[in-house]
Amino acid sequence: MKWALCQIDIVPGDPEANRKRVAEYVHNVMQQDGPDVIVLPEMWTTAYTLPELKTIADMNSEPTKGFLIDLAKTYHVNIIGGSIATIKEEQVYNTALTINREGNVLDEYDKIHLVPMLDEPDYLTGGGKLPRVVNLDGVNVATIICYDLRFPEITRQLALNGADVLCVVAEWPDARSNHWQQLQIARAIENQYYVLSANRVGQYNNIEFAGRSMAIDPLGDILLEGDASKESILRATTNMSVVKQIRQQIPVFESRAPDVY
Numbered sequence: 616m617k618w619a620l621c622q623i624d625i626v627p628g629d630p631e632a633n634r635k636r637v638a639e640y641v642h643n644v645m646q647q648d649g650p651d652v653i654v655l656p657e658m659w660t661t662a663y664t665l666p667e668l669k670t671i672a673d674m675n676s677e678p679t680k681g682f683l684i685d686l687a688k689t690y691h692v693n694i695i696g697g698s699i700a701t702i703k704e705e706q707v708y709n710t711a712l713t714i715n716r717e718g719n720v721l722d723e724y725d726k727i728h729l730v731p732m733l734d735e736p737d738y739l740t741g742g743g744k745l746p747r748v749v750n751l752d753g754v755n756v757a758t759i760i761c762y763d764l765r766f767p768e769i770t771r772q773l774a775l776n777g778a779d780v781l782c783v784v785a786e787w788p789d790a791r792s793n794h795w796q797q798l799q800i801a802r803a804i805e806n807q808y809y810v811l812s813a814n815r816v817g818q819y820n821n822i823e824f825a826g827r828s829m830a831i832d833p834l835g836d837i838l839l840e841g842d843a844s845k846e847s848i849l850r851a852t853t854n855m856s857v858v859k860q861i862r863q864q865i866p867v868f869e870s871r872a873p874d875v876y
Protein backbone atom coordinates (compact mmCIF):
# COMPACT_ATOMS: atom_id res chain seq x y z
CA MET A 616 0.00 0.00 0.00
CA LYS A 617 1.33 3.42 -0.96
CA TRP A 618 0.99 6.35 1.43
CA ALA A 619 1.49 10.11 1.12
CA LEU A 620 2.22 11.74 4.48
CA CYS A 621 1.54 15.46 4.15
CA GLN A 622 3.89 17.53 6.27
CA ILE A 623 2.40 20.99 5.77
CA ASP A 624 2.22 24.41 7.38
CA ILE A 625 -1.15 25.78 8.52
CA VAL A 626 -2.67 29.26 8.15
CA PRO A 627 -3.77 30.09 11.73
CA GLY A 628 -7.51 30.61 12.19
CA ASP A 629 -8.46 30.41 8.50
CA PRO A 630 -10.22 27.11 7.71
CA GLU A 631 -11.23 28.22 4.20
CA ALA A 632 -7.62 29.05 3.25
CA ASN A 633 -6.41 25.73 4.68
CA ARG A 634 -9.06 23.73 2.83
CA LYS A 635 -7.97 25.47 -0.38
CA ARG A 636 -4.32 24.60 0.27
CA VAL A 637 -5.14 20.98 1.11
CA ALA A 638 -7.23 20.67 -2.08
CA GLU A 639 -4.19 21.86 -4.07
CA TYR A 640 -1.88 19.49 -2.21
CA VAL A 641 -4.16 16.51 -2.81
CA HIS A 642 -4.51 17.44 -6.48
CA ASN A 643 -0.72 17.62 -6.90
CA VAL A 644 -0.08 14.43 -4.92
CA MET A 645 -2.57 12.52 -7.07
CA GLN A 646 -0.94 13.75 -10.30
CA GLN A 647 2.37 12.04 -9.49
CA ASP A 648 2.24 8.32 -8.77
CA GLY A 649 -1.09 8.52 -6.89
CA PRO A 650 -0.95 6.96 -3.41
CA ASP A 651 -3.62 4.69 -1.89
CA VAL A 652 -3.85 6.77 1.29
CA ILE A 653 -3.25 10.45 2.05
CA VAL A 654 -2.54 11.50 5.65
CA LEU A 655 -2.96 15.09 6.92
CA PRO A 656 -1.69 16.58 10.22
CA GLU A 657 -3.52 17.57 13.43
CA MET A 658 -5.89 20.59 13.65
CA TRP A 659 -5.04 21.52 10.07
CA THR A 660 -8.08 23.75 9.49
CA THR A 661 -7.36 26.17 12.35
CA ALA A 662 -4.00 25.38 14.00
CA TYR A 663 -3.89 25.99 17.77
CA THR A 664 -6.02 29.16 17.71
CA LEU A 665 -7.75 27.82 20.81
CA PRO A 666 -9.49 31.03 22.06
CA GLU A 667 -11.12 31.44 18.61
CA LEU A 668 -12.35 27.89 18.19
CA LYS A 669 -15.87 28.52 19.52
CA THR A 670 -16.40 30.80 16.54
CA ILE A 671 -14.30 29.22 13.78
CA ALA A 672 -14.48 25.46 14.48
CA ASP A 673 -16.66 23.22 12.34
CA MET A 674 -20.14 22.21 13.52
CA ASN A 675 -20.46 18.43 13.74
CA SER A 676 -17.35 18.23 11.56
CA GLU A 677 -18.92 20.24 8.71
CA PRO A 678 -18.00 21.66 6.28
CA THR A 679 -14.62 19.86 6.45
CA LYS A 680 -16.09 16.35 6.51
CA GLY A 681 -18.02 17.02 3.28
CA PHE A 682 -14.91 18.60 1.76
CA LEU A 683 -12.81 15.48 2.53
CA ILE A 684 -15.55 13.13 1.28
CA ASP A 685 -15.61 15.04 -2.03
CA LEU A 686 -11.80 14.82 -2.32
CA ALA A 687 -11.83 11.07 -1.55
CA LYS A 688 -14.50 10.41 -4.18
CA THR A 689 -13.04 12.76 -6.81
CA TYR A 690 -9.56 11.21 -6.62
CA HIS A 691 -10.73 7.74 -5.54
CA VAL A 692 -8.24 7.80 -2.65
CA ASN A 693 -8.44 6.90 1.05
CA ILE A 694 -7.93 9.92 3.31
CA ILE A 695 -6.83 10.04 6.93
CA GLY A 696 -8.05 13.57 7.26
CA GLY A 697 -5.73 14.59 10.08
CA SER A 698 -7.80 16.16 12.82
CA ILE A 699 -10.03 19.21 12.94
CA ALA A 700 -11.57 21.32 15.67
CA THR A 701 -15.29 20.62 15.73
CA ILE A 702 -18.20 21.61 17.97
CA LYS A 703 -20.59 18.90 19.12
CA GLU A 704 -23.32 19.73 21.64
CA GLU A 705 -21.54 23.01 22.46
CA GLN A 706 -18.23 21.32 23.31
CA VAL A 707 -15.14 21.68 21.15
CA TYR A 708 -13.33 18.45 20.24
CA ASN A 709 -10.12 17.66 18.36
CA THR A 710 -11.44 15.03 15.96
CA ALA A 711 -9.69 12.76 13.46
CA LEU A 712 -11.63 11.70 10.35
CA THR A 713 -10.91 8.58 8.30
CA ILE A 714 -12.62 8.31 4.92
CA ASN A 715 -12.32 5.55 2.33
CA ARG A 716 -12.09 5.79 -1.46
CA GLU A 717 -15.86 5.53 -1.79
CA GLY A 718 -16.34 8.53 0.49
CA ASN A 719 -17.57 6.53 3.50
CA VAL A 720 -16.56 7.93 6.91
CA LEU A 721 -15.08 4.92 8.71
CA ASP A 722 -14.02 6.66 11.92
CA GLU A 723 -14.53 9.96 13.69
CA TYR A 724 -12.23 9.83 16.70
CA ASP A 725 -12.18 12.54 19.40
CA LYS A 726 -8.68 12.99 20.89
CA ILE A 727 -8.72 11.37 24.31
CA HIS A 728 -5.59 12.86 25.88
CA LEU A 729 -5.57 16.66 25.93
CA VAL A 730 -2.18 18.36 26.14
CA PRO A 731 -1.66 20.54 29.23
CA MET A 732 1.55 22.02 27.72
CA LEU A 733 -0.54 23.53 24.88
CA ASP A 734 -3.54 24.50 27.09
CA GLU A 735 -5.86 22.07 25.33
CA PRO A 736 -7.73 21.13 28.54
CA ASP A 737 -8.77 24.81 28.97
CA TYR A 738 -10.55 24.89 25.61
CA LEU A 739 -11.30 21.37 24.45
CA THR A 740 -13.25 18.36 25.68
CA GLY A 741 -11.53 14.97 25.62
CA GLY A 742 -13.10 12.02 23.86
CA GLY A 743 -14.27 8.89 25.66
CA LYS A 744 -13.87 6.21 23.00
CA LEU A 745 -10.92 4.47 21.38
CA PRO A 746 -10.24 5.04 17.69
CA ARG A 747 -11.65 2.30 15.48
CA VAL A 748 -9.39 -0.08 13.62
CA VAL A 749 -10.61 0.43 10.06
CA ASN A 750 -9.99 -1.56 6.91
CA LEU A 751 -8.51 0.42 4.03
CA ASP A 752 -8.04 -1.73 0.92
CA GLY A 753 -7.50 -4.81 3.12
CA VAL A 754 -5.08 -3.11 5.58
CA ASN A 755 -6.09 -2.60 9.24
CA VAL A 756 -5.33 0.98 10.25
CA ALA A 757 -5.89 2.97 13.46
CA THR A 758 -5.28 6.69 13.90
CA ILE A 759 -4.30 8.51 17.07
CA ILE A 760 -3.69 12.21 17.65
CA CYS A 761 -0.31 13.56 18.74
CA TYR A 762 -0.15 13.52 22.58
CA ASP A 763 -1.95 10.11 22.51
CA LEU A 764 1.44 8.75 21.41
CA ARG A 765 2.70 9.09 24.99
CA PHE A 766 0.14 6.57 26.25
CA PRO A 767 1.18 2.98 25.47
CA GLU A 768 -2.12 1.75 26.91
CA ILE A 769 -4.01 3.04 23.87
CA THR A 770 -1.48 2.00 21.23
CA ARG A 771 -1.25 -1.55 22.66
CA GLN A 772 -5.03 -1.85 22.75
CA LEU A 773 -5.20 -0.81 19.09
CA ALA A 774 -2.71 -3.57 18.24
CA LEU A 775 -4.84 -6.05 20.20
CA ASN A 776 -7.85 -4.75 18.26
CA GLY A 777 -6.09 -5.74 15.04
CA ALA A 778 -4.14 -2.67 13.84
CA ASP A 779 -1.26 -3.40 11.46
CA VAL A 780 -0.60 0.30 10.82
CA LEU A 781 -0.73 3.10 13.38
CA CYS A 782 -1.14 6.60 11.94
CA VAL A 783 -0.22 9.56 14.10
CA VAL A 784 -1.53 12.97 13.09
CA ALA A 785 0.29 15.73 14.93
CA GLU A 786 1.26 19.27 15.79
CA TRP A 787 4.25 18.25 17.88
CA PRO A 788 6.53 21.08 19.02
CA ASP A 789 10.18 21.10 18.06
CA ALA A 790 11.17 21.58 21.72
CA ARG A 791 10.29 17.91 22.32
CA SER A 792 11.28 16.47 18.94
CA ASN A 793 13.47 13.85 20.60
CA HIS A 794 10.37 12.41 22.32
CA TRP A 795 8.45 12.62 19.04
CA GLN A 796 10.98 10.38 17.30
CA GLN A 797 11.74 7.96 20.14
CA LEU A 798 8.12 7.37 21.08
CA GLN A 799 7.16 6.49 17.51
CA ILE A 800 10.03 4.01 17.29
CA ALA A 801 9.07 2.48 20.66
CA ARG A 802 5.40 2.13 19.66
CA ALA A 803 6.42 0.41 16.39
CA ILE A 804 8.79 -2.03 18.13
CA GLU A 805 6.49 -2.95 21.02
CA ASN A 806 3.41 -3.44 18.84
CA GLN A 807 5.18 -4.75 15.72
CA TYR A 808 3.20 -2.56 13.38
CA TYR A 809 4.07 0.25 10.99
CA VAL A 810 3.94 3.75 12.47
CA LEU A 811 3.27 6.49 9.92
CA SER A 812 2.98 10.11 10.96
CA ALA A 813 2.14 13.52 9.55
CA ASN A 814 3.35 16.42 11.69
CA ARG A 815 2.98 20.08 10.78
CA VAL A 816 5.85 22.48 10.17
CA GLY A 817 5.96 26.23 10.80
CA GLN A 818 5.27 28.35 13.86
CA TYR A 819 2.31 29.58 15.84
CA ASN A 820 2.25 31.61 19.04
CA ASN A 821 6.04 31.40 19.42
CA ILE A 822 5.96 27.63 19.14
CA GLU A 823 8.05 26.05 16.41
CA PHE A 824 6.66 22.73 15.24
CA ALA A 825 8.94 19.75 14.65
CA GLY A 826 8.06 18.44 11.19
CA ARG A 827 10.08 15.20 11.00
CA SER A 828 7.06 13.17 9.92
CA MET A 829 8.05 9.53 9.88
CA ALA A 830 7.50 6.12 8.40
CA ILE A 831 8.77 3.37 10.71
CA ASP A 832 8.60 -0.35 10.03
CA PRO A 833 7.45 -3.04 12.52
CA LEU A 834 11.07 -3.62 13.64
CA GLY A 835 11.43 0.05 14.57
CA ASP A 836 13.65 0.96 11.62
CA ILE A 837 13.11 4.39 10.14
CA LEU A 838 12.09 4.13 6.49
CA LEU A 839 11.57 7.84 5.93
CA GLU A 840 11.86 11.03 7.92
CA GLY A 841 10.73 14.51 6.90
CA ASP A 842 12.75 17.68 7.17
CA ALA A 843 12.46 19.67 10.41
CA SER A 844 11.09 22.82 8.85
CA LYS A 845 10.15 22.36 5.19
CA GLU A 846 6.75 21.40 3.83
CA SER A 847 7.04 18.04 2.08
CA ILE A 848 5.16 14.94 1.07
CA LEU A 849 6.68 11.70 2.34
CA ARG A 850 5.86 8.71 0.18
CA ALA A 851 5.94 5.45 2.13
CA THR A 852 5.09 1.86 1.24
CA THR A 853 3.76 -0.72 3.69
CA ASN A 854 3.78 -4.47 3.22
CA MET A 855 1.60 -6.58 5.49
CA SER A 856 3.73 -9.69 5.03
CA VAL A 857 6.48 -7.84 6.96
CA VAL A 858 4.12 -7.38 9.93
CA LYS A 859 3.21 -11.07 9.82
CA GLN A 860 6.83 -12.17 9.56
CA ILE A 861 8.05 -10.04 12.52
CA ARG A 862 5.15 -11.21 14.68
CA GLN A 863 6.13 -14.82 13.92
CA GLN A 864 9.84 -14.26 14.57
CA ILE A 865 9.35 -12.41 17.87
CA PRO A 866 5.95 -13.64 19.14
CA VAL A 867 5.34 -10.83 21.63
CA PHE A 868 1.57 -11.12 21.49
CA GLU A 869 1.67 -14.82 22.36
CA SER A 870 4.12 -14.17 25.23
CA ARG A 871 1.96 -11.54 26.93
CA ALA A 872 0.72 -12.41 30.42
CA PRO A 873 -2.31 -10.15 30.91
CA ASP A 874 -3.48 -12.12 33.92
CA VAL A 875 -0.30 -10.99 35.74
CA TYR A 876 -0.42 -7.28 34.87
Ligand SMILES: NC(=O)CCC(=O)C(=O)O
Nearest residue numbers: 730761762786787788791
Ligand atom coordinates in the same frame (compact mmCIF):
# COMPACT_ATOMS: atom_id res chain seq x y z
N1 LIG B 1 -0.48 18.54 19.81
C1 LIG B 1 -0.04 17.71 20.73
O1 LIG B 1 -0.73 16.81 21.15
C2 LIG B 1 1.36 17.97 21.21
C3 LIG B 1 1.88 16.93 22.18
C4 LIG B 1 3.12 17.40 22.86
O2 LIG B 1 3.51 18.55 22.76
C5 LIG B 1 3.87 16.43 23.67
O3 LIG B 1 3.37 15.33 23.92
O4 LIG B 1 4.98 16.78 24.10
